[in-house]
Amino acid sequence: MSLTWKALMAAAVIAVAAATTVVPHASAQQQASLVVALSTLGNESLDPIGGPSFNKQYLQLLFDPLIGSDPKDEGPSKQTGLATDWRVSPDGKTVTFELREGVKFSSGDDFTSEDVKFSLERLGSKENLTPFGATITSAIEKIETPAKNRVVVTLKSPSFAFLQLMNFVASGTEPLIVSKAYFDKVGADKFKTEPVGTGPYRLVERRAGSQMVFEAKDKHFAAGTPRFKRVTLRLIPEETTRIAQLRTGQVDLADVSRETIEQLKGAGMQIFTKPAGDVLMVYFQLHNKSSRFQNEKLREALSLAINREELNKFLFKGVGQLSSTFGAKSSIGYQAFSIDRYDPTRARALLQEAGVKPGELTLQFQAFSFNGWPETRETANALASYWEQIGVKSQIIFRDYATYRAEWRDKKLPEPAVILHPMPGTPLPSALMNAIVKCTGILSIACDPKVDSALEKLSTAGSESDYVSAYRGVEKTLHDNRYVLPLLEAGTVMAGNKKVRPDYSVGTGYLGINLQQVYTQ
Amino acid sequence: MIGLIADRLLQAALALLLLSMAVFLLTRATGSPLDLLLGQNATQEDYARLEKELGLDKPLAVQYGIYLVRIVQGDLGRSARSGDSVSALILDRAPASAYLALVATLIAFVGGVPLGVLAAVTRGRIWDTAITAATVVCQAAPSFWLGILLIDLFAVRLNILPAGEFEDWRSIVLPALTLGLFGLGGVVRLVRTSMLEVLDSEFVKLARAKGVAERDVVMRHALRNAMLSVVTYIGIYFSILVTLNAVVEVVFNWPGIGRMMFDAIVFRDFPLAQGMVLFAASVTIVVNLFVDIAYSFLDPRIRRQ
Numbered sequence: 164m165s166l167t168w169k170a171l172m173a174a175a176v177i178a179v180a181a182a183t184t185v186v187p188h189a190s191a192q193q194q195a196s197l198v199v200a201l202s203t204l205g206n207e208s209l210d211p212i213g214g215p216s217f218n219k220q221y222l223q224l225l226f227d228p229l230i231g232s233d234p235k236d237e238g239p240s241k242q243t244g245l246a247t248d249w250r251v252s253p254d255g256k257t258v259t260f261e262l263r264e265g266v267k268f269s270s271g272d273d274f275t276s277e278d279v280k281f282s283l284e285r286l287g288s289k290e291n292l293t294p295f296g297a298t299i300t301s302a303i304e305k306i307e308t309p310a311k312n313r314v315v316v317t318l319k320s321p322s323f324a325f326l327q328l329m330n331f332v333a334s335g336t337e338p339l340i341v342s343k344a345y346f347d348k349v350g351a352d353k354f355k356t357e358p359v360g361t362g363p364y365r366l367v368e369r370r371a372g373s374q375m376v377f378e379a380k381d382k383h384f385a386a387g388t389p390r391f392k393r394v395t396l397r398l399i400p401e402e403t404t405r406i407a408q409l410r411t412g413q414v415d416l417a418d419v420s421r422e423t424i425e426q427l428k429g430a431g432m433q434i435f436t437k438p439a440g441d442v443l444m445v446y447f448q449l450h451n452k453s454s455r456f457q458n459e460k461l462r463e464a465l466s467l468a469i470n471r472e473e474l475n476k477f478l479f480k481g482v483g484q485l486s487s488t489f490g491a492k493s494s495i496g497y498q499a500f501s502i503d504r505y506d507p508t509r510a511r512a513l514l515q516e517a518g519v520k521p522g523e524l525t526l527q528f529q530a531f532s533f534n535g536w537p538e539t540r541e542t543a544n545a546l547a548s549y550w551e552q553i554g555v556k557s558q559i560i561f562r563d564y565a566t567y568r569a570e571w572r573d574k575k576l577p578e579p580a581v582i583l584h585p586m587p588g589t590p591l592p593s594a595l596m597n598a599i600v601k602c603t604g605i606l607s608i609a610c611d612p613k614v615d616s617a618l619e620k621l622s623t624a625g626s627e628s629d630y631v632s633a634y635r636g637v638e639k640t641l642h643d644n645r646y647v648l649p650l651l652e653a654g655t656v657m658a659g660n661k662k663v664r665p666d667y668s669v670g671t672g673y674l675g676i677n678l679q680q681v682y683t684q
Numbered sequence: 685m686i687g688l689i690a691d692r693l694l695q696a697a698l699a700l701l702l703l704s705m706a707v708f709l710l711t712r713a714t715g716s717p718l719d720l721l722l723g724q725n726a727t728q729e730d731y732a733r734l735e736k737e738l739g740l741d742k743p744l745a746v747q748y749g750i751y752l753v754r755i756v757q758g759d760l761g762r763s764a765r766s767g768d769s770v771s772a773l774i775l776d777r778a779p780a781s782a783y784l785a786l787v788a789t790l791i792a793f794v795g796g797v798p799l800g801v802l803a804a805v806t807r808g809r810i811w812d813t814a815i816t817a818a819t820v821v822c823q824a825a826p827s828f829w830l831g832i833l834l835i836d837l838f839a840v841r842l843n844i845l846p847a848g849e850f851e852d853w854r855s856i857v858l859p860a861l862t863l864g865l866f867g868l869g870g871v872v873r874l875v876r877t878s879m880l881e882v883l884d885s886e887f888v889k890l891a892r893a894k895g896v897a898e899r900d901v902v903m904r905h906a907l908r909n910a911m912l913s914v915v916t917y918i919g920i921y922f923s924i925l926v927t928l929n930a931v932v933e934v935v936f937n938w939p940g941i942g943r944m945m946f947d948a949i950v951f952r953d954f955p956l957a958q959g960m961v962l963f964a965a966s967v968t969i970v971v972n973l974f975v976d977i978a979y980s981f982l983d984p985r986i987r988r989q
Contacts, residue, residue: 397937411846
């Protein structure tokens with residue numbers, strides 16, 4: 164009996180030893196899971212054209228863009244997108260895309276040129292709610308599909324911006340390709356809840372307002388075998404909880420505020436940050452001709468009342484950089500301008516000159532949550548406090564971007580409307596400018612013929628030099644007139660445990676957090 | 685007894701009807717639902733089509749009738765933020781909230797009643813003082829603070845329990861304790877006060893004079909009478925936990941109704957918020973119905989009335 168017992172024990176020990184020698188080898192190929200905690204998941208729409216791109220990183224898992232980006236430097240890549248090559252005709256009006264062959268959607272349908280045509284044409288449909296859809300489709304004259312692996316896009320005029328916008332780093336969810344065959348088969352409603360793409364993952368569970376779970380496909384043309392079998396994106400708005408779950412290992416990667424960096428480093432977490440990237444700025448809603456903000460002196464007074472150095476030092480722990488432009492430093496053609504220095508005395512004098520009596524004006528101050536910007540609420544409070552010091556009150560309305568965007572778009576924000584807006588850094592801010600500072604833009608805040616004329620030149624720029632010249636013209640007009648008040652530029656901060664590769668780069672793209680580098684081996 | 689239940693059911697149905705009317709009118713007062721439901725590029729034709737589809741082109745009374753029918757069918761509309769069905773969202777979240785509320789209420793009841801009795805029968809002595817002091821702490825500690833404290837101790841430092849989420853049985857411990865301790869404090873104080881009142885009453889004195897054992901006096905005569913107020917408290921406490929428990933659900937990232945209500949209000953998701961108001965009220969009415977029925981078991985005079 165005793166001998167049998169010992170034999171069983173020995174067998175068990177050998178079995179355990181065998182198992183433990185196999186497991187690490189297997190996990191080096193593909194780890195079981197990664198849980199990412201985020202402060203917001205946007206409007207949670209699963210359709211690439213179903214709403215603004217902000218915070219919709221999850222679509223990177225499901226879909227591939229027409230032009231891919233390098234996981235390291237995020238530049239255009241012929242290896243990671245659905246186009247393997249592209250050529251622009253000598254007159255700059257025709258772009259030919261060669262498409263990857265042998266790629267399938269999760270539904271089993273083959274990826275073809277018809278899917279590209281369908282996806283681009285959807286950007287011009289009335290269902291499209293993305294900010295750059297109109298910019299892209301208005302540049303297109305026609306789309307032809309001479310072969311299953313070739314798409315020819317004829318532009319109305321040469322456009323430097325068009326090719327840039329086919330990569331989601333410069334635009335957002337617009338260049339993500341959906342399956343025409345699947346869409347036609349299931350219809351728009353089912354597509355919204357059960358979308359399929361060519362991306363490395365498929366959606367296996369979605370709990371609205373809580374989490375999304377994705378499962379890796381066996382093989383993806385760019386990522387190979389994805390690094391994690393399962394990726395869970397969990398919505399945890401409360402930062403204390405995000406950090407607690409990170410420290411207990413329930414979560415592997417999370418967006419955190421800059422003030423927690425030292426604490427998390429002390430707890431052995433890896434910190435992933437960029438010195439610059441997104442620009443936090445204040446917009447004035449200037450569309451209403453009777454708006455108080457039409458008075459330039461009022462705008463200047465509000466700008467001079469802000470102590471930007473103090474904001475950066477105390478709320479952003481000094482990791483931000485003061486900003487003078489709409490576009491981030493990563494913009495093509497970036498050029499810095501002068502920054503308004505804190506001068507409350509001058510601000511009060513300007514307010515008086517503008518005819519605003521102390522305590523008479525109450526601003527309707529809109530702010531919203533944004534991945535990588537947990538300080539937005541505190542910043543809104545700080546700005547309100549600065550303005551209070553010169554005699555301007557603020558009613559802060561803090562809510563989700565996806566919700567208040569409707570009111571913004573319809574020019575129904577309560578007046579006088581001020582918006583605190585972290586603008587994602589992108590190499591090509593022209594599309595954002597078209598949406599926000601052009602007279603007819605989807606989220607237009609101002610109507611200045613000078614800006615519109617410069618933007619027109621920007622959108623028709625056929626070469627990089629024309630583009631840069633026009634871009635700088637727009638920035639100068641915005642700066643000189645203080646239509647927007649750039650505050651500071653700072654990058655998203657993420658904290659992660661050892662599951663996250665040490666060379667992870669948070670990303671500079673419009674979608675915010677780069678998940679491509681998370682799942683790539 | 686059947687008459688009592690029928691009477692309460694009738695009252696509950698009437699209350700729900702009035703409530704549905706109030707919610708219906710509030711929905712209309714907050715603006716056209718079309719603005720919330722239609723996409724931003726919608727045309728006049730889209731408005732006309734959806735207006736007809738939703739029955740908004742009909743007179744208000746007819747619309748209310750349709751609304752009632754939809755409620756009965758469990759259709760509370762669609763979330764303005766995500767476009768998901770409000771009924772489906774509530775049904776998805778309700779089990780997590782009910783589970784948390786049930787465990788927290790059990791902690792409050794199972795822990796609170798014996799401690800309250802102990803405090804009452806040892807009035808003025810060390811046990812009474814210690815229990816009373818502890819209940820004051822339980823009730824005075826803000827739940828978000830207590831929740832963060834418990835997370836820091838048991839999840840981060842000791843690493844023996846998860847810091848929130850709804851994963852396995854261990855996930856319930858900290859949020860239920862955070863909520864349960866507050867309720868426990870309330871139950872202890874209620875039981876103690878009611879017991880002291882009842883123990884001083886004539887019928888208890890008579891029972892003691894007749895030689896009834898002290899244990900029977902306390903458990904059969906005093907406690908049963910004291911339980912009426914406790915049942916009311918537990919009923920209200922439970923329904924609040926199921927529907928309006930936002931703070932603890934946010935701190936523990938518990939995927940329940942309270943957190944969703946919080947999000948719906950913050951993000952101005954009116955259809956969802958209104959659906960949840962209706963749900964919260966329905967839960968309160970149903971729980972009150974059970975409380976009324978429980979009364980009749982505890983106090984035979986109510987049955988006779």
